[in-house]
Amino acid sequence: MTLASRSARALGALSAGLLSLGMLAACAPQPQPTSTPTKTALFSSDAEAFKAAEETYRAYTDASNDTNLSDPTSIDPVYEWLTNPAEAASRKNYSVYYAEKISRTGESTYDHFTPVAFKNGLITARVCVDVSAVDLVDADGQSVVPTDRVDRQPLEIEFVEGDTPTSLVIRSNIVAEGFKC
Template identity: 45%
Template sequence: MISPTPSLHTSSGLVRLGALLMVFTITVLAGCSPTPTPTPTTTPAFTSEEEAFAAAEETYRAYNDALNAVDLGDPSSFEPVFAFLSGAAEATTRKAFSEFHAAKMSTTGATRYDSFAGESANLESGSVTATVCVDVAEVEVFNELGESAVSPDRPDRQPMLITFERSTRALELRLSAQSVAEEVSCAQ
């Protein structure tokens, strides 16, 4: 009678055992293949435009407060302003403050704003664009001799287009660009 279990002592038994070991090894190795790294799902920066615009206005208000606390004679007072800036806005402001400090300029008065209108918001990236009517009627800038450095043609109210970007260091917004909003007018 033939045994249902092949004998390991015959050549056909060794072949079957070798085939079985190969199948087992392939199965084990296939199970040990690295699992793909899961792709993290991105969380939107904002859930609505209203939330994005409110965050941008809060950032702008804090930036404006920091700006009003600047003493051009004390460069350490610049740092709180820089904390709200990134990109071109930060580079331009750093350069201007450095030049004003070197020229021994000084300021009086406070910058205010009375309208903030959200224009667009990318809820995924956190990029927000808004127009702001900035009131600089009280702001005076003086040179080292105490003479006004403000152009007599400077409008008291200036429409600005502000771009905010989500900070890479935190989930906060930073002003990344600002320019005159030619197509917007501010009531005088």
């Protein structure tokens, strides 16, 4: 056998091997495309969204009532239910109370949780907060609550998605104009 015939034979065997390999690759299952998870709606209905919002506000109120203004760590559970700008405002208020040695007696409650809107992930509701049993006192035991404070305060609350048991946090908690308690 000559060098040329051996080379041709080797080239033929190599070609057959590559062809077989190509055919095997063509028979191999194609990798499945990886799917990217699509974000699903957090709530299946307005009623479900408003129920979660009310549960969120109840948990926030409970956490607020459980605070001891002389112990900054007792306030941490309140922040879990807030996001900015509500969280920033709350941190500022609690810092002032702590610095000025203000203490609180009594608890706030709420009623009339009124759904307003649920659109694009933003839930808005109105509540009447009763602070009639709450007093803020200074280190000398003197009340620092303004004498003209309204005992039942109308608030508008905005909720957005958050990492809590209800999947919501409070984004805004402001006086509701035109809403009476």
